[in-house]
Amino acid sequence: MSKRFCILLTAILTGLVFLSVGTLVVAATAEPDKVIEIMNEGYTKDKKGPVAFDHMAHTKAGAKCTDCHHEYDKDGKNVWTDDKPVEKCATCHDVNKNTEKDGMKVMKLQNAYHKNCKDCHKEKKKGPYKKCNDCHAKK
Ligand code: HEC
Numbered sequence: 039m040s041k042r043f044c045i046l047l048t049a050i051l052t053g054l055v056f057l058s059v060g061t062l063v064v065a066a067t068a069e070p071d072k073v074i075e076i077m078n079e080g081y082t083k084d085k086k087g088p089v090a091f092d093h094m095a096h097t098k099a100g101a102k103c104t105d106c107h108h109e110y111d112k113d114g115k116n117v118w119t120d121d122k123p124v125e126k127c128a129t130c131h132d133v134n135k136n137t138e139k140d141g142m143k144v145m146k147l148q149n150a151y152h153k154n155c156k157d158c159h160k161e162k163k164k165g166p167y168k169k170c171n172d173c174h175a176k177k
Pocket residue numbers: 076077078079081083084085086087088089148151152155156159167168169170171172173174
């Protein structure tokens with residue numbers, strides 16, 4: 039290999055490394071393009087199977103990030119924006135019991151998921167998937 043070629047190759051590879059680091063940083067808050075599996079641990083009774091969740095199908099159907107992702111300030115205003123990191127629902131919603139934060143009721147995890155997912159599917163009649171095993175994989 040000629041010396042010049044080596045320098046060129048090094049330059050290209052270095053460029054690639056920077057590019058992929060850049061992509062990683064952006065991807066940290068971008069919508070996942072793969073179906074994610076919702077399967078939290080710590081439920082006293084883990085009765086149902088995991089839930090496959092397709093982000094793209096939802097945003098294509100018109101759901102906004104803030105229909106599901108939030109961070110409430112003291113006045114109960116959702117101040118989460120999609121340049122902020124996404125925390126797991128379980129970070130704030132206790133797996134087994136309702137809690138309180140700044141005078142706000144923070145419902146336990148199962149109820150939080152069900153209210154979020156099912157309210158939109160059922161009451162607003164926006165989504166067709168309502169039965170337990172439309173969402174939950176069989177155990
Ligand atoms: C629209 C989707 C959806 C539907 C419909 C749904 N669930 Fe869930 N459910 C979820 C999600 C998401 C979770 C969180 C899963 C996790 O954390 O592992 C969950 C969690 C649970 C949990 C606690 C976790 C566990 O595995 O024990 C139970 C129990 C449960 N669901 C029962 C039901 C039952 C019974 C029905 C039908 C009456 C139902 N769900 C319908 C989405 C759904």
